Amino acid sequence: MTALLDKDTGRPAARRSLPGADGLVWTVLRLHRTAMWVWTAYVAVTAGLLLWLWGPGASAAQKAFDVFGYSGAQENAYLDGFSFLGFGGSFDSRFYGPSSLIGIASCAIAVFAAGPLIARELERGTAGLAWTQSVSPARWLTAKLAVPAVFVAVGTGLLVVLYWLVWNAHNHLLVAGIGPRSFAFSLGPATVASALFGLAVGVLAALVLRRTLPALAAAGVVQFLAGAMRGNNWPFQHSPFSRLQPELPVYSKAITSTGAKVSDPGCYLSQKCLDRHHITGFTRSYLPSPDYWPRQLAETGILLGLTALAVAAAFLVLRRYQPKKETAA
Template structure:
């Protein structure tokens, strides 16, 4: 069965492997270039730690940002596209094509039982899909580690990177694959199964993006002076607002009206924020700290694995049940 699985699905395996290799090479070349830039600007990085506002620090952070986003923008939609394509081109045809062509009637009447056929196909390909997701997460994590430093912290909780690093890519790839198999078993047609797999993946992706900041209760930080940096750069900021002396939340227009007489009407003026604090107003930041990264990773992984188990169980039951 393993040899048959390889013969039937080697194109998907080879194409996916080639794409992962291309991504790895791209990240390696870019990471080496960024590391060389950082090595040639060591003093500028030191200046960023002691005096963030200097021109040398601005050159350093600007250069690192340029190196990062020259690749990061290319991979902007990869967290959604990669699992969606895995589900559509790995998962959906697995059973959908067998039912569509009627070849399941031959394959499942041989010496290999339905359960063994499903275990070899779904289990074997699901294992490869999971390895592919782990490879992607490991490659992107290693690439971002080149940039991550006290002078240039990387926000791993941000929407840009969270589903490209760690174990979440593997969970997404596996879920999308199982979902595609389920759609193929349900519709018994390849193209409708592929289309619905893409749609469900997109819907769930944007749904989890929305609820991800709430995987844990956020923390609050209150800023009382201009120089008081209450949160690090690598946190996931959820909200930012002002309160008065009594703790009442102020809307933007209310804040502007309250400060118009003592502080002026130009929020970009250098003394505006300083004047705001002197008037007794405080700025509140709602955020998720960076040390919750793995908690969030395991939370989203758990959600996807539970969903995959439920969908996979229904699929196996449907596939093993003879159709009357």
Template sequence: MTALTATAAPAGRPALRPGGLLWAVLRLHRTALVLWGLALFAAAAFLVRLAALADEAERGSGACAIPAHDGLPSCAAVDAITADEAYSTGIALVTGALAFLIFPVAAWAGGVLIGRELENGTAQWAWAQSVSPTRWLAAKLAVPAALLAAGTSAVVLLGAWARGEDNPNLVGDWYHPDVFVGTGPTAVAHALAGLALGALAGMLFARALPAAGAALTASLVLFNLLERHREDLWPTVTRDKAGWEVPRSAMQVSSTQTQVSVHPRSHFWPLQYVESGILLALAAVAVLTAFRLLRRRTV
């Protein structure tokens, strides 16, 4: 009884002080925090290294001649350059990790952040102290949301810098699913949506494994729906086929005998903003629903 009294937070204690609710969340999930920090550090260091390779990779992916003439390098010399392959593989690895971040986040949020604590009674113990259920859930979501938003944004910005001239031969076309998601604000929105879906699944099932599975399934459905209907999120540009060829920089959506509809490169940002807005709206609905379920559970 003495131990419980010693760990209880006194009334009126600021939540941000050591021993407060937010500090307790950080301590409880310190393993995930450390792993997230290490992942961010590794990604940042890797992107800095890739940025240093960008110029050499551009030379390796450019045109060549046999023998060298008209300003073109010798193909024998170009063949010896392997920086382009290392660079493109590295960029694809980081971009893919950002694009699919929603899945591990959703599973962790459902299984560990919420589900496990409801299952083993940790949450109920906190509610019996000076922490209200609403404050408990708010802190549970605020801390990882802030860390996910800040960390993912930093990696996206570093990735944009490391992509250099954005040569599609090296970094992929902007409309490829993983490139699109992993190179803009949509990456952050996907991560936050995964967190919200995980929290909702945790409140629904109150058990770690079912909540993790449900959150992973929901995020997979959401990811695939957005990928399938991404081209419909913004009006396309229609051109007559006669005398016009679809450039590589444009995403072709539909084609008839006379006309073709595309998303030009300039549609990248409108599509990013619309998809991010959809994801954040769904995240808000999921969070509000989780709070309602919490109130029902604690009435």
């Protein structure tokens, strides 16, 4: 009840704290300021990690790559010898860390929307008090959806852009296989759409169940399953003629002392072999896949469509929910 009571008199102050759209937005920000600060800190930390990978982390990995290249034992030696801020690990393994954080954050968004954002206010009666004082249920829900949606879209969009900067500059440092393929087909505008879907699912779960713990569990499970379907696992991302996943073409060459790019001679850890072939470095990059944008846009469209359905369902459920009138003290 704190957000809707006058701090001096203790009497309801809905009309003074919620005079219009601006006041309602301010109330949502004030009531959930802790969650907003946590979200801001998450975005800042993840962005910092990506910037580190883009700069110093990639430079250290590049030096090892120039020596060992990507052939059998060379690759293993380069990976085992790389460290991240004093902790064991490789550039390849650390590259996917922010992606995991983004996936965890989408589930956290759904849980927050289901619990503190909606269900807790329904249980405590603060939502009903606002509805009977000055704010219609539709306006209340609109603000509850719009304010977090702005934070989610801006924060997740920023991380996606930074991630693609790292990918475009240093994808040659990643080990070929399922990791780069899954990353390339999953990260993009659909990542932002997935986070917004989690927000809508959480709100809908809270309005349907009206209890914090059941809503938390339902929203978390749904968003987890939606995230598990991503990463190149949507049905339309499979070939209609095969069960194989789409691959990313890779361009890989060794660099000689004259600057020419030649086939990797497979010298492994033999410096004599490298000297004999005049190899001074290696280069490799994942080429853009023609399937990326069709698949990414299709996934984005599906997620945004499901988000719109969840939001519409939430407003329909809200219309059927008739709170008891509360009188001011």
